[in-house]
Amino acid sequence: MAFDELRVNGGSYPLAAAVGRTLAETLREDLGLTGTKVACGEGHCGACTVLLDGVPTLSCITLVHTVGNRDVTTIEGLREHPLVASFVRADALQCGFCTPGQIVSAAALVAAIPSPTREEVRHAMSGNLCRCGAYPKIEEAVVTWQD
Amino acid sequence: MARLIRTEKEVEGHYTEQWIVVDEDALDQWPAGPLQTVGKPAPRVDGRERARGEATYTADIQLPGMLHAAVLRSPHARARVRSLSLSSVLAAPGVRAVLEPGDSHVLTDEPGYHGAAVAAVAADTFAQARAALAQAAVEWEVLEPLLDPDQAVEKGSLVSEPNVSERGATERGVSEAEAVVEAEYRTQTVLHNSLETHQAVCVWESGRLDVYISTQFLWGVRATVAEQLELPPDKVRVVCNFMGGGFGSKNGPGEYTFIAAELARRTGRPVRCALTRREENLATGNRNSTIQRLTAGARSDGTLTVLKGDYVNSVGFEGWSPSTGGPMELLYACENVRVAEHGAKLNTPPNAAFRAPGFVEGTFGLECLMDELAARLDLDPLELRMRNYADSDLVDGRPFSSKNLLECYRRAQPHWARREEVRARSQGPWKHGMGLASQVWYGGGGPPSYAWVRVGSDGRVQVVTAMQDIGTGSRTAMAQIAAEELGLSLDRIEVSLGDTSRGPFASISAGSSTIPSMGPAVRSAAADAARQIVEIAAQRYHLEERVLSLRNGHIVSADGGSWPIEEITELLGEGQILGKGARGPNPTGMRTLTFGVQLAEVAVDIETGEVLVDRIVAIHDVGRVINPLGASSQVEGGIIQGIGHTLSEDRLLDPGTGTVLTQTLDAYKLPTIADVPEIVAEFVDRPDEHLTNLGSKGLGEPPIIPTSAAIANAIRDATGANVRSLPITREEMLRALRAAREREGLERTAETVGEVRSA
Numbered sequence: 001m002a003f004d005e006l007r008v009n010g011g012s013y014p015l016a017a018a019v020g021r022t023l024a025e026t027l028r029e030d031l032g033l034t035g036t037k038v039a040c041g042e043g044h045c046g047a048c049t050v051l052l053d054g055v056p057t058l059s060c061i062t063l064v065h066t067v068g069n070r071d072v073t074t075i076e077g078l079r080e081h082p083l084v085a086s087f088v089r090a091d092a093l094q095c096g097f098c099t100p101g102q103i104v105s106a107a108a109l110v111a112a113i114p115s116p117t118r119e120e121v122r123h124a125m126s127g128n129l130c131r132c133g134a135y136p137k138i139e140e141a142v143v144t145w146q147d
Numbered sequence: 148m149a150r151l152i153r154t155e156k157e158v159e160g161h162y163t164e165q166w167i168v169v170d171e172d173a174l175d176q177w178p179a180g181p182l183q184t185v186g187k188p189a190p191r192v193d194g195r196e197r198a199r200g201e202a203t204y205t206a207d208i209q210l211p212g213m214l215h216a217a218v219l220r221s222p223h224a225r226a227r228v229r230s231l232s233l234s235s236v237l238a239a240p241g242v243r244a245v246l247e248p249g250d251s252h253v254l255t256d257e258p259g260y261h262g263a264a265v266a267a268v269a270a271d272t273f274a275q276a277r278a279a280l281a282q283a284a285v286e287w288e289v290l291e292p293l294l295d296p297d298q299a300v301e302k303g304s305l306v307s308e309p310n311v312s313e314r315g316a317t318e319r320g321v322s323e324a325e326a327v328v329e330a331e332y333r334t335q336t337v338l339h340n341s342l343e344t345h346q347a348v349c350v351w352e353s354g355r356l357d358v359y360i361s362t363q364f365l366w367g368v369r370a371t372v373a374e375q376l377e378l379p380p381d382k383v384r385v386v387c388n389f390m391g392g393g394f395g396s397k398n399g400p401g402e403y404t405f406i407a408a409e410l411a412r413r414t415g416r417p418v419r420c421a422l423t424r425r426e427e428n429l430a431t432g433n434r435n436s437t438i439q440r441l442t443a444g445a446r447s448d449g450t451l452t453v454l455k456g457d458y459v460n461s462v463g464f465e466g467w468s469p470s471t472g473g474p475m476e477l478l479y480a481c482e483n484v485r486v487a488e489h490g491a492k493l494n495t496p497p498n499a500a501f502r503a504p505g506f507v508e509g510t511f512g513l514e515c516l517m518d519e520l521a522a523r524l525d526l527d528p529l530e531l532r533m534r535n536y537a538d539s540d541l542v543d544g545r546p547f548s549s550k551n552l553l554e555c556y557r558r559a560q561p562h563w564a565r566r567e568e569v570r571a572r573s574q575g576p577w578k579h580g581m582g583l584a585s586q587v588w589y590g591g592g593g594p595p596s597y598a599w600v601r602v603g604s605d606g607r608v609q610v611v612t613a614m615q616d617i618g619t620g621s622r623t624a625m626a627q628i629a630a631e632e633l634g635l636s637l638d639r640i641e642v643s644l645g646d647t648s649r650g651p652f653a654s655i656s657a658g659s660s661t662i663p664s665m666g667p668a669v670r671s672a673a674a675d676a677a678r679q680i681v682e683i684a685a686q687r688y689h690l691e692e693r694v695l696s697l698r699n700g701h702i703v704s705a706d707g708g709s710w711p712i713e714e715i716t717e718l719l720g721e722g723q724i725l726g727k728g729a730r731g732p733n734p735t736g737m738r739t740l741t742f743g744v745q746l747a748e749v750a751v752d753i754e755t756g757e758v759l760v761d762r763i764v765a766i767h768d769v770g771r772v773i774n775p776l777g778a779s780s781q782v783e784g785g786i787i788q789g790i791g792h793t794l795s796e797d798r799l800l801d802p803g804t805g806t807v808l809t810q811t812l813d814a815y816k817l818p819t820i821a822d823v824p825e826i827v828a829e830f831v832d833r834p835d836e837h838l839t840n841l842g843s844k845g846l847g848e849p850p851i852i853p854t855s856a857a858i859a860n861a862i863r864d865a866t867g868a869n870v871r872s873l874p875i876t877r878e879e880m881l882r883a884l885r886a887a888r889e890r891e892g893l894e895r896t897a898e899t900v901g902e903v904r905s906a
């Protein structure tokens with residue numbers, strides 16, 4: 001079944017991407033949603049994480065034509081999520097390049113487990129690399145997101 | 148008044164003498180300790196923008212008609228291009244221009260390392276550019292690479308003359324010693340791996356070049372690009388508003404900027420040249436590997452009589468030989484010290500500054516050596532360090548502008564006292580132990596650096612300076628400093644940076660220099676603006692200027708009067724108050740350094756060689772701390788990078804061909820959130836009374852410096868094994884454990900023989 005639409009953050013966009021184009025490229029270059037970052041382009045760092053029907057997914061290795069009618073949620077769709085404030089409060093970002101991906105992953109975690117333990121955070125977030133080493137404060141931000 | 152002065156400038160340990168013009172009213176330092184805003188924790192002023200994905204990084208710049216470049220890189224460590232044909236590349240879909248060796252000084256037909264840039268292409272999309280490159284017809288003559296650093300030194304293949312320095316008489320030092328330890332330490336090549344790869348977007352417009360670039364030094368890029376392209380510097384505009392990490396690797400323009408600029412010139416369109424992760428791990432620099440052959444001698448009371456270090460830095464095909472012997476020269480009061488550094492020129496990717504280059508590697512060797520010496524003398528490692536405390540810089544006899552390392556040691560004691568308790572946690576194959584290491588580094592910053600402060604009629608303030616915030620929180624620190632001086636809350640301050648056409652010259656963000664260089668300039672600009680506000684208020688309220696000051700958003704008079712600042716700024720209408728400030732000189736004849744100590748608690752599985760870091764305590768002396776929250780983040784980040792350096796990161800080469808095997812983030816093992824121990828950060832937080840109007844030094848680099856030695860020393864404490872090579876993989880750990888067992892066996896045999904003899 002062919003889909004000629006991409007559903008992103010509650011909106012719907014005509015899908016006119018060439019075969020082989022990734023979801024990350026489509027979001028960033030065609031839709032101008034540059035909050036999603038690409039740091040490796042090959043599924044190793046988590047910077048490009050978005051949600052597909054709520055499931056954290058690496059958009060750099062997801063072909064856009066395989067998304068189908070699933071709902072795509074990017075950081076732009078999570079701008080009012082309390083995690084944004086808790087990341088800022090805890091100083092859970094330095095350069096900030098990994099941060100959108102971290103927040104998207106954390107959003108999926110707290111949707112599934114509203115009060116995650118530190119162990120659960122460390123487990124769920126270990127696919128999101130942060131070269132600046134904001135990890136201790138990312139952990140803090142996620143466990144205190146409801147404050 | 149503008150003053151012409153001669154001063155010393157230091158970046159990453161390099162000193163240069165220079166004339167500078169400073170235009171600064173000397174301000175008294177603020178009192179020590181937390182003030183209204185400075186010294187209190189402040190979340191990042193741009194945190195929300197970054198966290199919401201609104202911040203525009205270089206990677207996010209999209210310009211109409213923008214083309215994408217891809218670079219053909221040498222697949223060989225050393226080769227010659229016999230023939231190169233790009234005609235099929237040019238004919239490929241979407242391709243607009245190609246460059247070959249000769250078209251740009253950054254392209255070569257005699258690549259000296261895997262990843263050297265040879266040719267480039269610009270196409271409508273990045274995918275097209277990459278696909279087109281695959282069509283390039285290259286015939287390579289593959290040559291034998293030089294890969295062994297010791298061999299390079301032997302053959303005289305060096306990037307510069309060996310750096311040899313000696314004080315005292317080391318031979319006498321050896322003969323006076325009652326205990327001598329000699330050991331060889333090795334550190335590996337480490338990759339920066341900033342999450343935003345190296346990249347630039349270049350646009351030409353009526354003979355002017357705009358460069359959007361992920362950089363640590365806007366003005367350095369401007370100067371280098373202008374010089375290379377023979378443009379007046381004002382024709383080059385460099386922009387970097389948000390930056391996705393650099394760690395030393397983004398101090399200059401890099402080949403990608405010149406490739407983008409040339410392709411943009413040829414096509415008349417904006418061109419992005421962004422490296423892929425794999426290119427990033429080939430061609431953007433690294434922390435070079437080292438071999439360190441070290442000797443320490445001491446009297447039985449622990450007084451050092453000699454320190455000697457022979458260092459080989461595997462610099463690579465280009466680059467510079469970092470000061471690996473620097474810590475040995477600076478850290479201890481030892482009269483007889485000899486350091487020799489060799490920078491081996493090899494067919495490997497060039498090094499680049501990486502968070503305290505040289506000192507991270509050199510501190511691993513030196514501080515492990517000190518603990519091996521302590522073990523030999525049966526002295527407490529902390530005691531040994533205090534016994535050899537340096538009160539002045541023994542390299543050239545200068546006093547320190549400030550040094551509170553003793554205070555760091557004092558604060559370390561309660562943590563150090565946990566040692567017995569930590570060891571007692573050992574159970575089965577898991578052995579626990581604790582170790583420490585000290586650090587010394589530069590970080591005093593220097594002039595020139597300038598800032599402007601603009602106050603509008605609404606009483607809001609904009610700090611304008613063309614500096615960069617590379618993720619360290621410098622934007623926030625500048626806002627705090629301006630807020631403090633103007634007596635305003637942080638939310639009334641906006642910081643505008645990241646554009647050479649929009650603000651004055653600002654220093655590099657390297658060498659832990661942003662806050663000590665820029666902070667004083669911002670304070671002086673804010674003070675200039677504050678003075679003008681007071682002048683206007685004095686006239687408005689018919690009071691003398693000297694009885695007025697700015698506090699809590701008010702103008703207050705000595706006799707208790709208080710008026711909201713807007714009462715005065717409103718008078719401006721569309722006018723503005725403009726304050727300007729400059730960084731003053733460094734104290735003459737003094738040495739400005741940062742100091743600290745870190746303690747590590749580890750657990751080692753002696754059966755498998757697995758090492759776990761449980762806790763790290765960091766106590767640093769960097770003068771006045773502007774933002775304790777951001778400062779603790781810097782410490783954590785440095786320590787986590789240090790843990791990667793110590794335990795998992797390793798850029799591997801194919802030993803036969805010299806090609807890089809670890810180009811991807813699954814092969815090159817960065818620390819993850821699951822690898823992070825408990826980290827405790829403490830600061831002495833005493834302003835350096837001789838340094839600028841702030842008394843602040845830099846903190847970016849200090850926390851990574853002692854991390855690996857503290858961990859290695861904790862491993863020795865836990866197991867008795869001397870790990871001497873980074874990373875401490877299970878293999879290295881098991882080797883060290885075996886060596887320790889053999890040594891113990893020999894000692895036992897020797898003892899038995901001794902007993903038999905004496906019987």
Ligand code: FES
Pocket residue numbers: 037038039040041042043044045046047048049058059060061
């Ligand atoms: S950019 Fe997608 S995983 Fe790294």
Ligand code: FES
Pocket residue numbers: 092093094095096097098099129130131132133134342391392618
């Ligand atoms: S904040 Fe820089 S990579 Fe995470």
